[in-house]
Amino acid sequence: MNQLSLAGLGRLAALLFLGMPLAGALAGESGEYVAVPGGVFQSALRYEDVKDGVRIASFALMRAPVTNEQLLAFVKANPAWRRDRVPSVFAESRFLSHWKGPVELGPQALPQQPVTWVSWFAAGAYCEAQGARLPTWSEWEFAAAADETRTDARRDPAWRERILDWYSRPSTSALPRVGLQAPNAYGVQDLHGLVWEWTGDFSSLLVSGDNRNQGDADDTRFCGAGAISMKDNDDYAVMMRVAMLSSLEGADATANLGFRCAKDLP
Amino acid sequence: MTKMNSIAAFALAACLPCGAIAQPLKPGVLPSDSVYLLPLTLTDQDGIVHEWNSYRGKPRLVTMFYTSCQYICPLIIDAGKAIERSLTPAQLQRLGVVMISLDPARDSATALKETAAKRRIDTARWSLVAPPAADVRAAAAVLGIRYRQLADGDFNHTSVLILLDPDGRVLARTEQMGSNSDPGFLDAVRRATDGGP
Numbered sequence: 001m002n003q004l005s006l007a008g009l010g011r012l013a014a015l016l017f018l019g020m021p022l023a024g025a026l027a028g029e030s031g032e033y034v035a036v037p038g039g040v041f042q043s044a045l046r047y048e049d050v051k052d053g054v055r056i057a058s059f060a061l062m063r064a065p066v067t068n069e070q071l072l073a074f075v076k077a078n079p080a081w082r083r084d085r086v087p088s089v090f091a092e093s094r095f096l097s098h099w100k101g102p103v104e105l106g107p108q109a110l111p112q113q114p115v116t117w118v119s120w121f122a123a124g125a126y127c128e129a130q131g132a133r134l135p136t137w138s139e140w141e142f143a144a145a146a147d148e149t150r151t152d153a154r155r156d157p158a159w160r161e162r163i164l165d166w167y168s169r170p171s172t173s174a175l176p177r178v179g180l181q182a183p184n185a186y187g188v189q190d191l192h193g194l195v196w197e198w199t200g201d202f203s204s205l206l207v208s209g210d211n212r213n214q215g216d217a218d219d220t221r222f223c224g225a226g227a228i229s230m231k232d233n234d235d236y237a238v239m240m241r242v243a244m245l246s247s248l249e250g251a252d253a254t255a256n257l258g259f260r261c262a263k264d265l266p
Numbered sequence: 267m268t269k270m271n272s273i274a275a276f277a278l279a280a281c282l283p284c285g286a287i288a289q290p291l292k293p294g295v296l297p298s299d300s301v302y303l304l305p306l307t308l309t310d311q312d313g314i315v316h317e318w319n320s321y322r323g324k325p326r327l328v329t330m331f332y333t334s335c336q337y338i339c340p341l342i343i344d345a346g347k348a349i350e351r352s353l354t355p356a357q358l359q360r361l362g363v364v365m366i367s368l369d370p371a372r373d374s375a376t377a378l379k380e381t382a383a384k385r386r387i388d389t390a391r392w393s394l395v396a397p398p399a400a401d402v403r404a405a406a407a408v409l410g411i412r413y414r415q416l417a418d419g420d421f422n423h424t425s426v427l428i429l430l431d432p433d434g435r436v437l438a439r440t441e442q443m444g445s446n447s448d449p450g451f452l453d454a455v456r457r458a459t460d461g462g463p
Contacts, residue, residue: 049418087296090303250404
C-alpha cells in the first residue's frame, strides 16, 4: 500500500499541486487525486450537435472510487445523510442498506470496498464536502478510454475483450477492495472492472427507454433534436454505462453503482 | 452541484421534529419525499427571490423550460393553460403554477417577464423563475427531469407537467404537451384542487 515508487511520487506531486493537505496523502492512497490532462476527445456517443469532438479541460480525478470507510466518515460528520435520517427525496430506502447500521459498516461492507447503494445526491454531497464535485460523463469516458500504457486504448480488441469479460461476469460475488487493479496511463484505477460510477451530469444522457440497449435516439421525449445515440456499438463500457445512468433517478441506489470525485485544475 | 452540501443541513432541519434549524416562516415539517426539501432559491419574473419551499401550501403544477425555446416550451405553457381552462373558478384559485428555467444564464427576470407578457401568462397564479446556474441539475433531479445543453445553447429536456401536493409530494405527471390535456392528469389536478380541508 505504502510503497514509494516514481508513480507514487508523481501522484504525491499532483496532490500537492492541488493544494491537498499532506495528511490526506499520508493517511492512505484512497481519496488521492491524479491530474488528467485535457484534450479533444472522440466520444463513443454520437452527439448531434458536436461535430469535432468533445473538448475536455484538464481536471483531477480520484485515483480510486470512494470506499465504505470514506463514506462512513462523511456520514458521521454529516448525520443528516445517515440512512435512517436522509429524506427519501435524496436517497431511496436501499441507500447504504448493506451497512450493518446507520454508522456501522459490518461484514457486508468492508472498509476498503467501494461504497455502493449510494444515491446521486449523496455522492454529490460527499464530493462537495471534499471541495470537489462528481466528474462529468465526458471526463469519465475520457479517463476510462485509457489502459495501462495508452491514453486511448479503445481501438485495441484485446482491451475491449477485457472489459466485456468484466461486464459479462455475474455480479453476485463480493466486491474486491479498491486499488487492486493496475493504474491506467493517467494513474487512475478501477474505472473498469469494479463498480459503475455516478457522473454529475448523469441526467444529461438522454436515451429513450425503449431503445436504451441499442442507444438509438428517440427525440420525441425531449425538446429539440439531439438525443444521444451510439457512434461505436462495440464500446461495451460506454454502452453499458450509458444504459445504466440513463435509467436512473437522482435518489436511486444500486448494488453495483458507486462514485469517485473530480476537481477542476487551475 | 455546489448546493449538495446544504442539502445535508436542510435535510437535518426537515428530519428533526423540533424544527430548530428549520426556516422560521415554515411551520410544520415537510414529508421525506417532498421536493421542497431541496435548498434552492429562485428569482421570479419581477426579480423577487423566493425560497423554493415557500411554494408549499397549495397544489402546484411545476415544470422546467427555457424562454428561448422555440418548439416544445410554448407547448408546455399551452398544456398548463389547457389544464386551467378545464378547472372551475374555485379550483383555479387553489392551483399555482411554477415554471423553472433550465437556462439561468439567459433567463433573467426581464427575459422571464417578456415571456410572461408574450404568452399572456397571469403572473398572479403563475411564477416564472430561474435558479442559480449551479443548482439547475439538482432541481431537475428532484423533479425527475433530464436535460442536456446543446452546443448552440439550446436544451434537450424532458417536457413534463408535474402536479405537487401542498407539501411538495409528486401526485401526478404527464408528458402530454399542447392543448389536449391528459385525462388522467387532469383528473388528478381536479381532485387536488377540489375543496380541501
